[in-house]
Amino acid sequence: MKKHIVLLPGDGIGPEIMESAKAVLNTVANEHNHEFIFHEHAIGGDAIDRYNHPLPEETIHACEAADAVLLGAVGGKKWDSNPGHLRPEKGLLGIRKALGLFANLRPIKGFNSLLHASPLKEDIITGSDILIIRELTGGLYFGTPSERRENGNVVVDTLYYERHEIERIIDKAFQSAMQRKKQLTSVDKANVLESSRMWREIVDEKASVYPEVKVEHLLVDAAAMKLITQPNHFDVIVTENLFGDILSDEASVLTGSLGMLPSASVRTDGVGLYEPVHGSAPDIAGKGIANPFGMILSAAMMLRHSFGLEQEAVEIERAVNETLEQGYHTADLQLKDGKLASTKKITDAVIENLTTKSISN
Numbered sequence: 001m002k003k004h005i006v007l008l009p010g011d012g013i014g015p016e017i018m019e020s021a022k023a024v025l026n027t028v029a030n031e032h033n034h035e036f037i038f039h040e041h042a043i044g045g046d047a048i049d050r051y052n053h054p055l056p057e058e059t060i061h062a063c064e065a066a067d068a069v070l071l072g073a074v075g076g077k078k079w080d081s082n083p084g085h086l087r088p089e090k091g092l093l094g095i096r097k098a099l100g101l102f103a104n105l106r107p108i109k110g111f112n113s114l115l116h117a118s119p120l121k122e123d124i125i126t127g128s129d130i131l132i133i134r135e136l137t138g139g140l141y142f143g144t145p146s147e148r149r150e151n152g153n154v155v156v157d158t159l160y161y162e163r164h165e166i167e168r169i170i171d172k173a174f175q176s177a178m179q180r181k182k183q184l185t186s187v188d189k190a191n192v193l194e195s196s197r198m199w200r201e202i203v204d205e206k207a208s209v210y211p212e213v214k215v216e217h218l219l220v221d222a223a224a225m226k227l228i229t230q231p232n233h234f235d236v237i238v239t240e241n242l243f244g245d246i247l248s249d250e251a252s253v254l255t256g257s258l259g260m261l262p263s264a265s266v267r268t269d270g271v272g273l274y275e276p277v278h279g280s281a282p283d284i285a286g287k288g289i290a291n292p293f294g295m296i297l298s299a300a301m302m303l304r305h306s307f308g309l310e311q312e313a314v315e316i317e318r319a320v321n322e323t324l325e326q327g328y329h330t331a332d333l334q335l336k337d338g339k340l341a342s343t344k345k346i347t348d349a350v351i352e353n354l355t356t357k358s359i360s361n
């Protein structure tokens, strides 16, 4: 199989973990006779420095023409006082919008060897397996342009949704629930927000199309609590953009580290973008100690969802599992035992496990 993959390494630890994903994908290509052709492009702070824009036109065109896109992370102190349109984050929001990637799938499933790495009690997290589906191109992130009024003393951010935007993400959530345990939790703030009340109406309408799916509504504050006290309660969670952003970082605690979580940003068909859930981690950037698993697992999601390469995706996930079982981990995973290792060393171990696996198969 021949595929063109756009790489957007971005800022901070982005380029470091992108190296890991690339090396793993090259190994998969060798083992299975695929041809993955990488095209690297600028986004975020890196693009601001080089092109004075967080999302150059050329990057958008390259992504549109690609079979899939892999993104590292954007952002950093250097650009934090820039005006809104010249912030790295604007590049990330821009590429999601330009590609129409309205659904962000964030699976949260811990590895057994990391049960001790979570500050939560082992019996609470054991067996948890959640898919957060976050609406990605609407809500507060994309309302009418934010503004400051009255000498900067009044601010306006707008939460805006059109019915069709809610319908398509709710459909996606029901379809995902049908592939899993058929339980859907819709999270909102319907006791306060009109947008949430429309969200609820649409969930209830769609529920009749998917009678096999058990549906519940939860308010976001209560959902935040239940997520870490009773994670086993959940199967698929669907929620709007900002709530999904916050709840997924919270849910990462179940897995031991934010550095473990992959994600897929997709639309109904066409190009998908795959990115870890975490950010550019400026506090550890440049040290070679970033956790590459979220990025590597995002590459596995790309193989599965964009290329239909299920076996190759499973092999990567197995190699990650074996690497963790062998004790390799970065410092963000607070484990007392095992082998504290660099990004490079962990990547080498994953590759070693991948190749050993293929030979024994």
Ligand code: NAD
Pocket (backbone or CB within 6 Å): 013, 072, 073, 074, 075, 076, 077, 089, 092, 258, 259, 260, 275, 276, 277, 278, 279, 280, 281, 282, 283, 284, 289, 290, 291, 292, 294, 330, 332
């Ligand atoms: P962050 O996710 O970058 O970091 C939060 C904490 O988790 C930090 O202590 C960091 O060291 C740690 N961490 C995150 N990923 C890690 C990894 N792979 N390995 C080891 N430790 C890891 O969030 P933040 O510090 O709030 O934001 C930093 C910058 O990243 C900001 O500019 C923000 O806008 C940006 N950001 C970008 C994305 C993205 O590109 N998708 C996502 C979130 C935040």
Ligand code: IPM
Pocket (backbone or CB within 6 Å): 075, 089, 092, 093, 245, 277, 279
């Ligand atoms: C994420 C990030 C982004 C978001 C930021 C960097 C714009 O936090 O991908 O989770 O809020 O969507």
Ligand code: MN
Pocket (backbone or CB within 6 Å): 245, 246, 249, 277
């Ligand atoms: Mn986030």
